[in-house]
Every structure is written in C-alpha cells, then in structure tokens.
Amino acid sequence: MIKQRILVTVDNIIFTITQDSLQILLIKRSIEPFKGERALPGGFVMEDETLQQAAYRKLADETSVKNAYLEQLYTFSEVKRDPRGRAISCAYIALMSRENVMIKPWDDAEEVKFFDVKKLPKLAFDHKKIVEYAIQRLKWKMEYTNVAQYILSKKFTLRQLQDVYETILDQQIDVRNFRKKIEKLGLVKETWEKEIGVQYRPAKLYTFVDKNLKIVEIL
Amino acid sequence: MIKQRILVTVDNIIFTITQDSLQILLIKRSIEPFKGERALPGGFVMEDETLQQAAYRKLADETSVKNAYLEQLYTFSEVKRDPRGRAISCAYIALMSRENVMIKPWDDAEEVKFFDVKKLPKLAFDHKKIVEYAIQRLKWKMEYTNVAQYILSKKFTLRQLQDVYETILDQQIDVRNFRKKIEKLGLVKETWEKEIGVQYRPAKLYTFVDKNLKIVEIL
DNA sequence: CTAATAGTGTCTCTGAGACACTATCTA
DNA sequence: TAGATAGTGTCTCAGAGACACTATTAG
Numbered sequence: 001m002i003k004q005r006i007l008v009t010v011d012n013i014i015f016t017i018t019q020d021s022l023q024i025l026l027i028k029r030s031i032e033p034f035k036g037e038r039a040l041p042g043g044f045v046m047e048d049e050t051l052q053q054a055a056y057r058k059l060a061d062e063t064s065v066k067n068a069y070l071e072q073l074y075t076f077s078e079v080k081r082d083p084r085g086r087a088i089s090c091a092y093i094a095l096m097s098r099e100n101v102m103i104k105p106w107d108d109a110e111e112v113k114f115f116d117v118k119k120l121p122k123l124a125f126d127h128k129k130i131v132e133y134a135i136q137r138l139k140w141k142m143e144y145t146n147v148a149q150y151i152l153s154k155k156f157t158l159r160q161l162q163d164v165y166e167t168i169l170d171q172q173i174d175v176r177n178f179r180k181k182i183e184k185l186g187l188v189k190e191t192w193e194k195e196i197g198v199q200y201r202p203a204k205l206y207t208f209v210d211k212n213l214k215i216v217e218i219l
Numbered sequence: 220m221i222k223q224r225i226l227v228t229v230d231n232i233i234f235t236i237t238q239d240s241l242q243i244l245l246i247k248r249s250i251e252p253f254k255g256e257r258a259l260p261g262g263f264v265m266e267d268e269t270l271q272q273a274a275y276r277k278l279a280d281e282t283s284v285k286n287a288y289l290e291q292l293y294t295f296s297e298v299k300r301d302p303r304g305r306a307i308s309c310a311y312i313a314l315m316s317r318e319n320v321m322i323k324p325w326d327d328a329e330e331v332k333f334f335d336v337k338k339l340p341k342l343a344f345d346h347k348k349i350v351e352y353a354i355q356r357l358k359w360k361m362e363y364t365n366v367a368q369y370i371l372s373k374k375f376t377l378r379q380l381q382d383v384y385e386t387i388l389d390q391q392i393d394v395r396n397f398r399k400k401i402e403k404l405g406l407v408k409e410t411w412e413k414e415i416g417v418q419y420r421p422a423k424l425y426t427f428v429d430k431n432l433k434i435v436e437i438l
Numbered sequence: 439c440t441a442a443t444a445g446t447g448t449c450t451c452t453g454a455g456a457c458a459c460t461a462t463c464t465a
Numbered sequence: 466t467a468g469a470t471a472g473t474g475t476c477t478c479a480g481a482g483a484c485a486c487t488a489t490t491a492g
Contacts, residue, residue: 002263004266006266007223008223008225008227046223047298048298072293072294075270157471174454176455180453181453181454195471199464200469201470202463204472377444395446395484396483399480403480417442417490417491418491418492419442419444420443420444420445420490421490421491
C-alpha cells in the first residue's frame with residue numbers, strides 16, 4: 001500500500017578542541033559519489049536500531065571513544081541532497097576530549113582526520129550546511145548549558161575551561177568575570193590537585209559537579 | 220545493495236491559544252492501529268518532498284491555515300514505536316492564532332479538535348512523549364525568541380501578549396516589569412488603534428516589528 | 439460618581455563588565 | 466631575583482523584581 005522508498009542515514013559532527021582551535025572529524029570518501037572529497041562520517045541506519053544507536057555505532061567505527069556525548073542536531077531532507085537517490089540524514093553532534101580520542105582506520109575512507117573548523121576543505125553532499133548548523137548549535141549550548149564538560153578532560157584548570165569558551169564562542173572573556181560566574185553557578189568544584197610540569201605558578205584543578213546536561217546561563 | 224526498509228513519517232504538534240489555555244490539535248484515528256484513540260495529525264512523506272513540505276501538506280489537510288509558523292522539533296526513531304513496522308517520525312511544531320484556524324474534516328479521522336494541553340486524553344503511538352517534548356521546546360522558545368507573534372493575531376494588546384506568556388510558561392509575570400522588558404527589546408510597536416467593544420479603558424494595539432524569528436532573552 | 443482594567447514611577451539589590459591589583463610558582 | 470601565569474578586590478552601571486501608584490474608559 002505504501003510505496004515510499006526513502007533511505008535513512010546518520011551523519012556525525014564530531015567536535016573536539018586543541019590548544020586554540022575547534023575541530024571536527026572528516027573522512028576522505030573512497031567511493032563515488034564525491035570520491036576523494038571530504039565528508040562527515042556517517043552511514044545507513046539499520047532496521048533494528050534507533051538513530052541514536054546508529055550514530056553511536058558509526059562513532060565507534062571511526063574513533064576509540066565509546067561513551068561520548070551525543071545529541072541529535074537536525075534531520076536534513078532536501079530531495080536532491082544525495083545523487084544516488086532519495087535519502088534523508090539525521091545529523092548528530094558528538095563531543096569528546098582530545099586526549100580520549102584515538103582515530104581508527106575506516107574501510108570506506110582513505111583518511112580520517114580532524115580539521116580546524118575555520119579551515120575546512122570543500123565538503124561532499126550538503127555537509128557544509130550541516131557543519132555550519134552544528135557550530136551554531138554548539139555555540140548556543142555552550143552559552144546556556146554545561147556541555148563544556150564533555151569536551152574537556154575530567155580534571156581541568158579554570159584557564160582551560162575559559163579557553164574552551166573563548167575558542168568555541170570565538171570571543172575574548174574577562175578572566176575575573178568568567179571566574180565569578182562559574183563560581184556562582186556552582187557547576188565545578190576544586191580538587192586538591194594542581195597542574196604539574198608547568199614553568200610558572202601551577203593552577204588548581206577542577207572537576208564538574210554534575211555529569212548531566214544542565215541548562216544554565218553561562219555567558 | 221542497501222536492503223534498508225524504514226518508513227518515514229511526519230507528525231504535527233499544532234499549538235494555538237485561547238483565553239487561558241494552550242491547546243493542540245488531535246485527530247481521532249479511524250483505522251488500526253490505535254483505532255478510536257487520539258493522535259497527532261501526520262502521515263507518510265512522499266518521495267519528492269522534503270520533511271518540511273510534508274508537514275505543511277499535512278497541516279493544509281487538517282486546517283485552513285497555510286502560512287503557519289513551522290519548525291522541526293525532533294526525529295523519533297524507537298524501533299517498536301509503530302506496530303505496523305519500522306517507521307521513524309519527524310515531528311514538527313506549528314503555531315497559529317486561533318482566529319485564523321478553521322478545522323477541516325479529514326478522511327482518516329472521525330473527529331479533529333483542539334485539546335487543552337493540561338487535559339489531554341490518552342494518545343496513540345509515542346505521541347505523549349512527542350507532545351511533552353514539544354511543550355518543553357515551545358516554553359523555551361517563548362523565553363528566548365519572539366515566536367509569540369505567530370500565535371497571536373496581527374494586532375494585540377500588551378495584556379494579550381502577557382497572557383500568552385503566562386499561559387504557555389504557566390507562571391505569573393509582573394505587569395510593570397513585563398512591559399519594561401518588551402519595550403526595551405523593541406520587538407513591538409504601537410499602532411494608532413485601540414481595543415474596541417470593551418467595557419473599561421481600551422488598551423492600545425501593538426504589532427510586531429520584525430516578522431522573522433529573532434533570538435532575544437525575554438524572561 | 440463607581441468599577442474595572444490600562445498603564446506608570448520608583449526603590450532595592452543583584453550581577454555584568456571593566457580594570458587594576460596581589461599571589462605563587464619555576465628557573 | 467625576574468618572568469610568567471594564577472587568582473582577587475572593587476567600582477560603576479544596567480536591569481530584574483517588587484509594589485504602590487495614576488490614567489482612562491464605560492455605564
């Protein structure tokens with residue numbers, strides 16, 4: 001009765017952060033269409049898994065991280081977005097700390113690597129649009145929730161936390177005011193440890209109090 | 220090569236507002252499964268239309284409104300959510316002013332009507348969960364954007380605007396502070412008209428300045 | 439006039455922003 | 466000690482919240 005034939009895929013926008021740049025993971029396509037071009041890692045959804053499970057499965061295919069933060073972004077459905085036929089893509093944002101990531105080789109890609117979001121190559125399909133939307137959502141989440149924890153290591157200095165905000169929001173923040181705000185929100189607590197191996201006054205290490213996503217106005 | 224068989228549907232959560240209650244449109248299912256139960260209006264996506272277009276088409280099927288505000292909410296994909304087989308549903312939120320709505324009879328439903336969100340009947344499929352999520356999103360949008368305009372008539376009094384906020388957010392707001400905030404945001408402008416037909420001091424009528432969705436902190 | 443709602447004045451207190459300052463570490 | 470970054474004190478000003486007040490209409 002229903003003759004509908006629409007393929008369902010997931011695509012992951014995997015964010016991580018380095019010194020001073022926000023990065024996403026891209027693969028190089030080894031097959032047509034868009035062979036040789038960069039694209040978001042993703043693939044078809046299986047009939048016995050949810051979209052979220054498919055996104056997790058794909059994430060595990062490409063990286064060593066299994067328990068990353070994952071959030072549905074948007075479902076893209078332009079009729080001509082895939083030249084092979086009608087396909088919609090549910091995009092997922094993943095956040096992980098760089099130290100926890102180990103990139104795996106992947107059967108469908110010649111190369112998998114992180115790119116600075118400010119220096120992205122040309123992307124296959126409608127992935128440019130997807131990435132732009134993901135960055136916008138990420139910025140938003142940074143301002144209004146405690147997602148930052150998922151992109152930082154367990155223990156971190158307040159300076160590192162501020163760097164994450166400054167890098168993702170792409171703006172400078174006053175040190176004093178940032179600390180006042182973070183302290184007042186009660187999102188983090190001090191540990192008794194300090195930074196080691198630095199050639200100046202070592203900073204205290206902090207951890208997040210609440211592991212769950214919380215809505216709070218940070219900036 | 221790809222043997223995937225997943226059906227793609229859309230469901231609309233159509234919000235409107237009356238005196239003092241937030242309401243959504245529900246149909247009564249005339250066919251199995253869940254025959255006789257209430258459900259969100261929706262249906263299968265066609266191969267030559269986007270999800271948004273499918274949602275608009277369905278909206279036009281059920282109501283007389285053609286240019287309502289429509290926003291993708293989330294794609295629900297639990298494996299067992301539809302007893303007929305694997306189907307995912309992309310849910311859309313629609314907002315409309317009550318005066319513009321005329322409900323049409325619908326071939327797949329014995330009855331179509333608005334229900335107070337605080338007095339919802341049992342819902343088919345996973346629609347209860349979808350509605351809850353939609354209400355949460357709507358509250359959020361009310362606080363941080365100018366969406367209120369899409370659920371009000373073109374011209375309105377500040378009291379009516381405040382009523383919309385109080386009803387949706389389900390909380391009282393101080394009259395003075397609400398007006399100060401709205402004025403400062405510059406979202407609305409006075410017209411030279413006033414309310415008519417009331418038995419007390421008539422209020423000035425206002426309109427929204429910007430027809431597009433804007434992110435601003437209102438409360 | 440009264441009843442009813444529209445609409446305003448203003449005080450307090452919190453917190454954002456700016457910016458100069460002090461503290462503590464390594465070498 | 467110098468050099469570097471961690472971390473703090475404090476002033477100003479905008480705005481959220483509380484609440485009492487005045488204005489304007491119908492009848």
